Amino acid sequence: MKSFIISFYSGKKTFMKVLFCSPEVTPFAKTGGLADVSAALPSELRNLGIDCLTAMPLYREISDMQLDLHPVEEISFLTANGIEQARIYSFGHILFVENKDYFSRGGMYSYAQQDYPDNLERFAFFSRACVELLFLIGDIDILHCNDWQTALSLAYLKSSSMPQIASVFTIHNLAYQGIFDASQWPSLFLEDSYFSPDYMEFYGRINIMKAGITLADMVNTVSPTYAKEIQTPQFGFGLDGLLRSISHKLTGIINGIDHAVWDPATDPHIAEKYNLHDMSGKTACKIDLQNRFLLEKEISVPLFGIISRLVEQKGIDLILDIIPEMVSMGCQLIILGSGNSRYEEQLRQMAKQYQGSLGITIGFDESLAHAIQAGADFFLMPSRFEPCGLNQMISMHYGTIPIVTPVGGLLDTVIALDEGPYPCGMRIRSSDSKNLLETIRQAFILYTAKDPLIVEMKKNAMKKLFHWSGPAALYNDLYRKLKAF
Numbered sequence: 001m002k003s004f005i006i007s008f009y010s011g012k013k014t015f016m017k018v019l020f021c022s023p024e025v026t027p028f029a030k031t032g033g034l035a036d037v038s039a040a041l042p043s044e045l046r047n048l049g050i051d052c053l054t055a056m057p058l059y060r061e062i063s064d065m066q067l068d069l070h071p072v073e074e075i076s077f078l079t080a081n082g083i084e085q086a087r088i089y090s091f092g093h094i095l096f097v098e099n100k101d102y103f104s105r106g107g108m109y110s111y112a113q114q115d116y117p118d119n120l121e122r123f124a125f126f127s128r129a130c131v132e133l134l135f136l137i138g139d140i141d142i143l144h145c146n147d148w149q150t151a152l153s154l155a156y157l158k159s160s161s162m163p164q165i166a167s168v169f170t171i172h173n174l175a176y177q178g179i180f181d182a183s184q185w186p187s188l189f190l191e192d193s194y195f196s197p198d199y200m201e202f203y204g205r206i207n208i209m210k211a212g213i214t215l216a217d218m219v220n221t222v223s224p225t226y227a228k229e230i231q232t233p234q235f236g237f238g239l240d241g242l243l244r245s246i247s248h249k250l251t252g253i254i255n256g257i258d259h260a261v262w263d264p265a266t267d268p269h270i271a272e273k274y275n276l277h278d279m280s281g282k283t284a285c286k287i288d289l290q291n292r293f294l295l296e297k298e299i300s301v302p303l304f305g306i307i308s309r310l311v312e313q314k315g316i317d318l319i320l321d322i323i324p325e326m327v328s329m330g331c332q333l334i335i336l337g338s339g340n341s342r343y344e345e346q347l348r349q350m351a352k353q354y355q356g357s358l359g360i361t362i363g364f365d366e367s368l369a370h371a372i373q374a375g376a377d378f379f380l381m382p383s384r385f386e387p388c389g390l391n392q393m394i395s396m397h398y399g400t401i402p403i404v405t406p407v408g409g410l411l412d413t414v415i416a417l418d419e420g421p422y423p424c425g426m427r428i429r430s431s432d433s434k435n436l437l438e439t440i441r442q443a444f445i446l447y448t449a450k451d452p453l454i455v456e457m458k459k460n461a462m463k464k465l466f467h468w469s470g471p472a473a474l475y476n477d478l479y480r481k482l483k484a485f
């Protein structure tokens with residue numbers, strides 16, 4: 001069976017073998033940008049000649065897809081619950097880890113807005129299985145873990161008989177650290193020495209992300225600005241001191257977008273395709289969007305779009321504050337998202353109140369996300385913090401002007417009006433509703449006055465490409481540095 005896995009590698013002698021571990025990968029399971037990254041980055045790394053396999057849990061939604069999965073191996077290992085088993089299946093370059101008790105459930109991390117109480121055990125199991133995969137495959141140079149759900153792999157690796165394998169830990173969002181009550185420590189089946197402030201203890205509780213930060217050989221996050229921000233108390237979520245102390249091994253690498261999936265010239269989900277040289281299709285996409293959401297069919301009215309997790313990070317409360325003013329100004333707004341039930345309910349109420357100007361879809365809808373990116377004139381991201389953000393890059397490529405706060409990846413990717421040559425977006429001075437409304441008013445005035453700046457920004461934006469080749473080359477450098485040690 002081992003040879004079966006090895007055959008997934010190219011067969012020829014390559015200079016690097018990587019096991020990339022992630023809790024979500026597009027198109028199998030996705031709650032946010034991590035899933036997009038976990039699909040596109042390994043694929044781009046393979047283009048660079050790196051043999052990269054990806055490990056992820058086999059959730060019920062993936063089993064329901066009826067994919068032609070190939071059984072590879074059954075592995076068993078000792079955990080706090082005794083001997084536990086996982087079946088490994090392969091599909092292309094993905095290795096799915098199956099354990100029905102842990103992963104065959106209604107949601108990935110939660111159900112009906114409630115986190116599963118055994119999330120620590122579930123992802124400890126997955127992390128442990130990833131280390132078993134290293135043994136099974138053999139010859140791996142780099143273990144690359146992503147976010148807290150895989151960070152325990154680094155502790156299990158250090159306690160294993162192969163602790164010398166080099167490791168990278170990527171922080172996709174420091175707000176989600178995987179913090180659990182100390183009473184759950186025995187379920188990790190790790191030496192007690194790891195439950196100390198130097199490793200995973202955090203004010204008397206267990207902090208799983210700390211395992212990734214302290215034990216990985218290199219740590220990175222998903223934009224250079226966010227890498228700096230998380231070392232400050234404002235953005236550090238209590239870990240800024242620790243992150244400053246490891247700054248010698250901390251870098252920021254911006255994400256890319258998958259232009260095979262996100263391209264208005266080829267996008268099968270949009271009403272009419274368009275490109276930089278002929279943007280007439282974008283008008284058809286706007287009308288289509290107005291039709292779908294029963295908004296007034298009026299081209300001269302600026303249409304703002306939002307696609308987002310409905311959480312405080314994304315400034316959804318700021319949007320809720322200013323919807324009445326936006327509507328009375330004459331703007332149209334379409335929001336696609338899910339998350340906090342309070343925000344969901346408020347949005348539903350407002351959609352009734354402002355029919356014709358405000359369109360809401362609560363839920364996750366990949367196809368609609370494409371239609372909104374294509375049909376909107378402006379894309380709103382008033383985030384309080386934004387590790388990288390994919391939507392602003394996608395919106396630029398669709399000629400939809402992003403309106404963004406000066407944080408994280410939004411600073412690194414959007415050149416806003418008055419910030420330099422070739423502006424392709426607009427900047428909200430800070431994440432509060434007054435500044436948000438002010439920037440929206442400026443956008444409204446420019447748009448309704450048919451100011452040439454609008455066309456200029458759209459064109460500048462569409463010219464921007466965010467191919468994964470650039471970021472993948474930087475990951476390649478990181479891996480090479482580690483391998484050289």
Ligand code: ADP
Nearest residue numbers: 032033308336337363364365366369389390391
């Ligand atoms: P985050 O990872 O913080 O949620 P990103 O901007 O990095 O934010 O990535 C979000 C990704 O998830 C984008 O591809 C975006 O289009 C997608 N997305 C978010 N919410 C939805 C939704 N409700 N329906 C469809 N796609 C969504």
